[in-house]
Amino acid sequence: MTKQATRVLIVEDDPDFAESLMIALGVHDCEVDIARSGEEAISKFQSLCYDIAFMDIKLPGKNGVESLAEIRGFCPGAQVVMMTGFSETALLDKARQAGAVDILRKPFRLKEMFNIIDRLA
Numbered sequence: 001m002t003k004q005a006t007r008v009l010i011v012e013d014d015p016d017f018a019e020s021l022m023i024a025l026g027v028h029d030c031e032v033d034i035a036r037s038g039e040e041a042i043s044k045f046q047s048l049c050y051d052i053a054f055m056d057i058k059l060p061g062k063n064g065v066e067s068l069a070e071i072r073g074f075c076p077g078a079q080v081v082m083m084t085g086f087s088e089t090a091l092l093d094k095a096r097q098a099g100a101v102d103i104l105r106k107p108f109r110l111k112e113m114f115n116i117i118d119r120l121a
């Protein structure tokens with residue numbers, strides 16, 4: 001019996017960074033989709049159940065925390081890991097309160113991301 005690929009959503013407005021993560025996660029046997037905004041992430045979650053999402057906190061339109069709260073409203077079991085290059089303690093606290101399962105601080109090593117996937121999948 002083969003292991004089913006982990007479905008991952010990358011929510012990142014930097015296209016180069018998002019594509020790099022998608023390639024790396026593909027090598028890690030993940031099926032990966034990309035959303036460029038919080039609204040797009042919400043829409044994708046409404047149509048497909050992802051095993052894990054990696055969501056940037058700073059996004060155009062709805063930020064990552066607002067998007068996470070909305071996603072958890074209709075998909076309470078969603079496992080969302082926030083990604084940030086900033087040290088905004090208040091926003092990170094809100095992310096945890098909204099249900100973020102972990103926080104990755106940019107720049108991070110891919111091994112950190114793989115470890116989170118292996119732990120949560």
